[in-house]
Amino acid sequence: MHWLIRPDSVHALEDEGVKKALGRYVEVSKNKKLAKFIITKTIPIDVDLSSSDEELWKAHETIIKDFKKLEKEHDNKDIKQLKFPTKSLLDLKIELAKRILNKCRFCERKCGVNRFEKKRGFCNLDIQSRLSSEFLHMGEEACLVPSHTLFFIGCSFYCVFCQNWTISRHVEKGLPVTGSDLAKMVKKRRLMEGSRNVNLVGGSPTPNTHIILEMLRELDVNIPVVWNSNMYMTMDTMKLLNGCVDVYLADFKYGNNNCAERLSKIKNYWEVTTRNHLVAKKQAELLIRHLVLPNHIECCTKPIIEWIAKNFDNKVRVNIMAQYRPEFEAFKIPDINRRVMAEEMERAFNIARDNGLTNLD
Numbered sequence: 001m002h003w004l005i006r007p008d009s010v011h012a013l014e015d016e017g018v019k020k021a022l023g024r025y026v027e028v029s030k031n032k033k034l035a036k037f038i039i040t041k042t043i044p045i046d047v048d049l050s051s052s053d054e055e056l057w058k059a060h061e062t063i064i065k066d067f068k069k070l071e072k073e074h075d076n077k078d079i080k081q082l083k084f085p086t087k088s089l090l091d092l093k094i095e096l097a098k099r100i101l102n103k104c105r106f107c108e109r110k111c112g113v114n115r116f117e118k119k120r121g122f123c124n125l126d127i128q129s130r131l132s133s134e135f136l137h138m139g140e141e142a143c144l145v146p147s148h149t150l151f152f153i154g155c156s157f158y159c160v161f162c163q164n165w166t167i168s169r170h171v172e173k174g175l176p177v178t179g180s181d182l183a184k185m186v187k188k189r190r191l192m193e194g195s196r197n198v199n200l201v202g203g204s205p206t207p208n209t210h211i212i213l214e215m216l217r218e219l220d221v222n223i224p225v226v227w228n229s230n231m232y233m234t235m236d237t238m239k240l241l242n243g244c245v246d247v248y249l250a251d252f253k254y255g256n257n258n259c260a261e262r263l264s265k266i267k268n269y270w271e272v273t274t275r276n277h278l279v280a281k282k283q284a285e286l287l288i289r290h291l292v293l294p295n296h297i298e299c300c301t302k303p304i305i306e307w308i309a310k311n312f313d314n315k316v317r318v319n320i321m322a323q324y325r326p327e328f329e330a331f332k333i334p335d336i337n338r339r340v341m342a343e344e345m346e347r348a349f350n351i352a353r354d355n356g357l358t359n360l361d
């Protein structure tokens with residue numbers, strides 16, 4: 001059992017709002033249902049993995065169509081009852097991820113570099129994943145802690161206020177890891193220390209999709225997978241994550257493209273991230289974070305809250321966060337060079353209330 005307990009986490013899994021938005025996660029965390037990646041590993045494939053990209057994607061599409069049905073059939077089984085084929089849907093996903101690395105398009109920057117040839121795109125990563133740290137995080141949302149958090153080096157965003165800039169900007173070099181290394185860490189934290197989930201973050205997990213899928217192939221314990229990201233994945237990456245991720249922990253930052261471009265050097269932010277939030281909700285469960293930025297209530301917080309209320313109607317859990325502090329290059333940018341004021345947080349919560357958003361963390 002874990003020996004560090006945050007008092008509010010003890011009953012967090014019984015919270016009605018948590019159960020409404022993250023009911024399946026709660027059951028997997030308690031070992032009463034199976035994590036999606038385990039079910040994916042039980043699905044056999046008969047496609048030859050040396051087939052063309054087109055054939056592999058076609059096979060993937062055909063199989064994944066029935067995933068929800070299979071999920072229901074397997075839900076209450078014990079992992080020991082399951083039969084695992086020699087080649088599964090997860091192997092197909094791993095092969096497709098490798099193909100993507102030839103011309104990288106894990107995120108919507110779509111750099112197109114061949115990461116096998118040590119070429120690097122915006123995230124500055126070749127195929128080698130590196131870990132800054134991994135530990136039981138006690139500062140996440142109460143329903144997640146203790147959360148076994150893996151911090152990957154590198155990110156597809158350039159947020160001028162990044163709180164983890166030594167990780168995202170490669171100031172830290174990190175420890176080179178394989179999927180197998182990661183699986184051992186996750187198993188140990190789950191069985192020996194009682195982690196509630198594995199929480200994939202960074203930087204960003206997206207450029208490390210290939211290694212994360214390999215980790216899941218090696219992992220033989222039941223544990224919910226939390227994808228903690230900026231939600232800038234391509235549709236191909238979203239397809240690969242379908243059947244592997246239990247909870248999307250989505251960092252919804254901006255309510256318009258101008259702020260995203262100015263503060264994170266990102267194009268088409270709104271179109272991409274809203275699309276991915278909708279896809280994520282169809283695939284899995286969703287916990288949305290919004291870090292309130294000073295002077296960005298009307299341009300960012302308001303449209304985000306309105307969009308969430310309109311599209312999800314309290315079926316997702318939302319965390320409106322006040323802990324912004326200027327970091328990294330934010331000191332040079334007048335509108336975000338201070339903490340958020342109490343009146344701004346009050347306005348943010350009033351917008352949530354006026355829009356009927358009540359499933360708040």
Ligand code: SF4
Pocket residue numbers: 104105106107108109110111112113120121122123124125155156206207
């Ligand atoms: S993951 Fe990295 S290399 Fe790949 S498209 Fe995104 S930024 Fe470019």
